[in-house]
Amino acid sequence: MPEDDDLNYPLLNLLLLQRHGRNFTTHDVATTWLDELPAARTFTAERVAYRNLLNGIPPPRTARHHNPFREWIGALIRADVHGWTNPGDPAAAAEQAYRDACLTHTGNGVYGAMFAAATIARAASGTADVHESLAAGLTVVPEDSRLAKAVRHGVQLAGKHADFDEVVDHLHATYGSYHWVHVVPNAALLAAALTHADGDFTASITRVVSGGWDTDSTGATAGSVAGLLSGHPEALPDRWTAPLKNRLATSVGGFHGTGFDALADLTARLTAEPAPQEAPRP
Secondary structure: OOHHHHHHHHHHHHHHHHHHHOOOOOOHHHHHHHHOOHHOOOOOOHHHHHHHHHOOOOOEEEEEEEOOOOOOOHHHHHHHHHOOOOOOOOHHHHHHHHHHHHEEEOOHHHHHHHHHHHHHHHOOOOOOOHHHHHHHHHHHOOOOOOOOOOOOHHHHHHHHOOHHHHHHHHHHHHHOOOOEEEHHHHHHHHHHHHHHHHOOOHHOOOOHHHHHHHHHHHHHHHHHHHHHHHHOOHHOOOHHHHHOOEEOOOOOOOOOOEHHHHHHHHHHHHHOOOOOOOOOOO
């Protein structure tokens, strides 16, 4: 699979957990990035935060200083590993995602990461459906935040309209003033697609991608949630997995050419490690 900036961040978070455990700080996230992430592989909020680090600005000020992208989707797309490594514990997943997101994002940008991590953690429990997973994601973010309101709106629209095109039309009418990479419209679309597809793997991905905006990011998160709900890798259709040839290209660490099976084994080992009783603040 070709290199993509969105896919570099799960690898960085695996390195982060290997080196610092679940008790990592936002400073540890920054150090891992400086050690392993080429600056040219960063964009929007991540690039600004990286530049701020190079200029001697410490986190979490890195997220605020001259960073107009701090409520975009970047932190949400980094959240998967935090959900995968905390199966059945949405609160712990969200707290981990918070410490990661604070390097680059504020406000709804952070809430998006927390929502995604908690949703994925609930889906990883093996006992939840997609609706329970999304509900768990909402428990970790402020109820009156724009992020939470957008997610609830997406869920409501999906339950109201049988034709997903109508759902998309309503979402674009409501959130069309946002930049297409902002977290709010993308979270609404993600929640709507997962709800409308009832967690089906193929339908979740194709619906969210058909809705536009940041398609590769929302498609990946939808696949992360729906893939967990499918229960086993063999349940995923070959037409999604075979073209990847079980090989990932990346500039991160020693991961270039690694197989997805090896990455899954590493994630499982990190998941099995005991979590600390209390994690520090950034």
